[in-house]
Amino acid sequence: MSGSVKEPEQAWTVECAPGAFPLLGHGIALFRRPLAFLNSLPARGDLVEVRLGPQRAWVVCHPELVHRMLLDAQTFDKGGTLYDRLRSLMGDGVVTCPHDRHRRQRRLLQPAFRPSRVAGHADLMGEEAASVAATWRAGQEVDVSAAMMTVTARVMSRVLFSDSLDAATHTEVRRCLADVVRGLFLRTIVPVDAVFAFPTPANRRYRRAVDRLHAIVAAAVAERRRGAHRDDLLGTLLAAAASDEDGAVTDREVHDQLITLLLTGVETTALCLASAFSLLGRDPEAEGRLHAELDTVLADGRRPGPGDLPRLDYTRAVVTETLRHSPPGWLFTRITTRDTELAGRRIPRGTTVLYSPYLLHHDPASFPDPERFLPDRWLPGGTAAAREHALVPFAAGSRKCLGDGFAMTEATLALATIAARWRLAHRPGASRDTRPAVTLGPRTLRMTCAPRTRERAGTTHRTTIRVPHSRTAGETGVDDA
Secondary structure, three states, X not given: OOOOOOOOOOOOOEEEOXXXXXXXXXXXXXXXXXXXXXXXXXXXOOEEEEEEOOEEEEEEOOHHHHHHHHHOOOOEEEOHHHHHHHHHHHOOOOOOOOHHHHHXXXXXXXXXXXXXXXXXXXXXXXXXXXXXXXXXXXOOEEEHHHHHHHHHHHHHHHHHHOOOOOHHHHHHHHHHHHHHHHHHHHHHHOOOHHHHOOOOHHHHHHHHHHHHHHHHHHHHHHHHHHOOOOOOHHHHHHHHHHHOOOXXXXXXXXXXXXXXXXXXXXXXXXXXXXXXXXXXXXXXXXXXXXXXXXXXXXOOOOOOOXXXXXXXXXXXXXXHHHHHHOOOOOOEEXXXXXXXXXXXXXEOOXXXXXXXXXXXXXXXXXXXXXXXXXXXXXXXXXXXXXXXOOOOOOOOHHHOOOOHHHHHHHHHHHXXXXXXXXXXXXXXXXXXXXXXOOOOOOOOOEEEEEEOOOOOOOOOOOOOOOOOOOOOOOOOOOOOO
């Protein structure tokens, strides 16, 4: 007889969310006040039933249940309304493909995101951040959201296409991405195709943006086929397609992977950076500690590089706390591939299951005082999370984000590069509200910049910024989706 005793299964609570409307379900609440609606669900249960349009779905509210779901990617496959919409946009790339095709695709792309390759891109990450910041002037009102999109779009396009995209195309990509993410959210929470068949201005704008993104990628691929090989991700994919005797790496897959990485690798990191500057602008203490670290690590005035990353502890903690407080990926769906059980409840095959990093990250049972921006949580000796598996900005398991290390490096270096030179301040009356689309973060954040002078360790830096009053500065949100 074994001396081990099996731990009893936790007693989970399962409830239904109130307030569903006929046909639209909880779509109205998710569109009008999505974050408040999500934050209300843990009080209902660990697993809560909601309606997405006429469809029944479940929101997983406890981090342990989310972790179990993410580790069982075969049962809880990429699917549901979000990924149904994303597949129509991205095709079957590494983010949206079903479980049975994921391992091969991940192995194809994994070499491009190994630590050594990411370190090799560190200089261009800092270079692009410095290039954007070099255009600012003291006292200028800067569109921080657009600036961060410019940085990340240039970085990702250089990683994918080297210098194949000119400045005008970079700008067009950024604008198309903004139109796409506005339209995707409504298409996710109201999965009724007929609503989006009407030729409304918003629907036409979304369709034009999707078509133009595909055209830009197709043109870059065609140009490369006519030219010489380059050591970028497009070159890697084309070489894999040329050497693949089984024909598994098709031209369609090359296109889909590029679209996937362009869409997922640009906006999320840009939103993280914009959120970080917004949060720092409201927290002088955290901002001061960040500046002090940068003035010490970069005392000679140089741009940060990969060798500085181990010393940028507080800078990285700012990025991590931003991902906790304002995760760009805030809501995801899965679809069950077989009858299963979760929280003691039978879940039939084909059921949509949702989880929200925002909900998990703002649950006080996991993160005390969750609304406060506290980078110290992530420093040695900090409290971090009170419950395991509560921080999931990049998911977990076999479908964990392929580019998590790339994104963290890019965000850390871009934040360090810009904050070492500039202090960004909110204008008086700036809005604090951020309404999510398919991603979360400030989309029209305007701040005023002032140059910083480096201070020796142990001194305090103060910058005075005088700005005129604006009622609309810093306003964020989603236009008509």
